[in-house]
Amino acid sequence: MAIVQPSVFLKLQSGKLTGDQVLKSQKKLKDLEGVFQDEQIRAALPQESLIYEVQAFMPIAEGKSGGLFFGNSTIYPGKIGAEYHMTRGHFHSNLDTGEYYWGVKGEGILIMMDEDRNVWAEEMSEGSVHYIPGKVAHRVANVGEELLVFNACWPSDAGHDYATIAEKGFAARLVEVDGEPKLVDS
Ligand SMILES: O=P(O)(O)OC[C@H]1O[C@H](O)[C@H](O)[C@@H](O)[C@@H]1O
Numbered sequence: 743m744a745i746v747q748p749s750v751f752l753k754l755q756s757g758k759l760t761g762d763q764v765l766k767s768q769k770k771l772k773d774l775e776g777v778f779q780d781e782q783i784r785a786a787l788p789q790e791s792l793i794y795e796v797q798a799f800m801p802i803a804e805g806k807s808g809g810l811f812f813g814n815s816t817i818y819p820g821k822i823g824a825e826y827h828m829t830r831g832h833f834h835s836n837l838d839t840g841e842y843y844w845g846v847k848g849e850g851i852l853i854m855m856d857e858d859r860n861v862w863a864e865e866m867s868e869g870s871v872h873y874i875p876g877k878v879a880h881r882v883a884n885v886g887e888e889l890l891v892f893n894a895c896w897p898s899d900a901g902h903d904y905a906t907i908a909e910k911g912f913a914a915r916l917v918e919v920d921g922e923p924k925l926v927d928s
């Protein structure tokens with residue numbers, strides 16, 4: 743029986759994944775049209791600015807059941823008007839599938855919304871563990887001055903439904919009020 747090397751490593755300090763099978767994607771301001779409340783400000787800022795990047799290890803085909811995917815997300819600090827840099831956010835296409843997120847470094851807030859549009863949020867920091875139940879949309883904002891890094895693990899048949907959020911958004915947005923993050927109805 744052969745004993746082989748793993749093909750992927752997780753750098754525990756940085757949360758980054760290394761290995762030939764790790765996929766990478768970036769989201770720049772130009773990719774996030776309509777995501778932030780103030781579209782005029784978003785459109786006027788430098789469009790090549792990097793807002794977040796994602797790494798993913800997907801050892802089986804996306805959409806196939808039975809597997810798990812593993813990811814890393816890094817959100818750069820900053821705001822678009824009063825609203826913090828954040829991910830687009832999504833429901834899973836296979837709606838009743840959950841996900842784990844956990845904080846690696848920086849200060850973040852995980853915003854969740856159920857199908858009835860009830861919104862709630864959890865603080866993310868180094869070592870924080872976040873269970874995202876099925877049927878719950880999720881988005882993460884960087885509310886600190888440093889990079890926000892978190893990891894994720896989700897089912898291989900979850901998929902991403904971005905259309906619902908693109909059409910209706912979240913029922914609340916995370917904005918800075920008097921220097922503090924606040925969830926306000928949108
Ligand atoms: O896909 P977004 O809503 O833009 O969020 C960015 C990414 O965050 C995490 O890493 C999730 O595990 C990914 O599945 C997701 O793609």
Ligand SMILES: [Fe+2]
Pocket residue numbers: 832833834841880896
């Ligand atoms: Fe997800």
